Amino acid sequence: MGLLQNGQWVDQWYETKENGGTFVREDAQLRNWITQDGSAGPTGEAGFKAESNRYHLYVSLACPWAHRTLIFLQLKQLTDHISVSVVEPHMLSNGWEFSGKNQSPEAKSISGAASVPLMQKDYLYQVYQEAKPYYNGRVTVPLLWDKKHKTIVSNESSEIIRMFNSAFNLITGNQEDYYPQRLRSEIDTINELVYHKINNGVYRAGFATTQQAYHDAVFPLFDALDTLEKRLTTQRYLTGSTITEADWRLFTTLIRFDSVYVGHFKTNLRTIESYPQLSGYLRDLYQQPGIAATVNQEHIKQHYYYSHQHINPTQVVPAGPIIDYMTPHFRDELNNRLENKR
């Protein structure tokens, strides 16, 4: 894996020495917004009007941040309007790749791994170079591409899902709102906790290169999970009886937790399966229409265990765990109880 320096690809693992062994995630740099009328969004430039078949999304099925955007494509019925490329599971010395040239036979056989690239490129960094010839920074998914102006709209998932939540409503007729006005401050507060301690917390534990840095990530991570476990004993979802953005942002980490993070990232104080509420909550979200199809555990495991050779030099990918996320969760009863109280 690597990054672009002045537009040139350099193969380089994350630097943690300067930060006492702690992994520090780089902020996304490309932050334009698609809007209903093409006016500017909260950051970046104007000119990205919501139009059917104008935009293309590059994702990895392994990546929890990219996964959010795929989920919003499903929820907001955008799959007929925004095209998608899925990168191969292994991210090796050339970073994310389309061609499958450097993939193991196991990775090549995973369904849903291959996809037709939009442009004839072998690697995602070449898409960045196309739009930004002198780019400095990591080459990350998700990446939202404008086919009309041949440029990048955004590489920040938290903003891409907000665009998908509302910008295309007139085109799709889908008015579902996962960031409703009345819940915004509560969602923002939960997102803060979930992002730092859980979504990014698992990476801080897994990429830590000192015992102290690992310690500083893993205990807050489980404190946060314990807090949410408690919260979910009396309500079905994080903000109450309806699903919001905050739930989907937590979901993409929970669904990778027992299959990858517990082993590969050493976040092993507890499993999600051992939490009575969180395990049912995870099933509840997984069983929502269209969601199971966005989850590919083989792809996820191949990516992490095979790509991170600093952590797993043998590149052996584990067979388990065996977990059925389709078993009943009975969490609808929590909503019924809330209804009865009213």
Ligand SMILES: N[C@@H](CCC(=O)N[C@@H](CS)C(=O)NCC(=O)O)C(=O)O
């Ligand atoms: N802030 C970004 C983070 C995206 C991100 O870090 N994606 C990872 C995959 S899970 C990636 O592409 N990493 C490649 C690298 O860091 O070189 C977002 O949420 O969209």
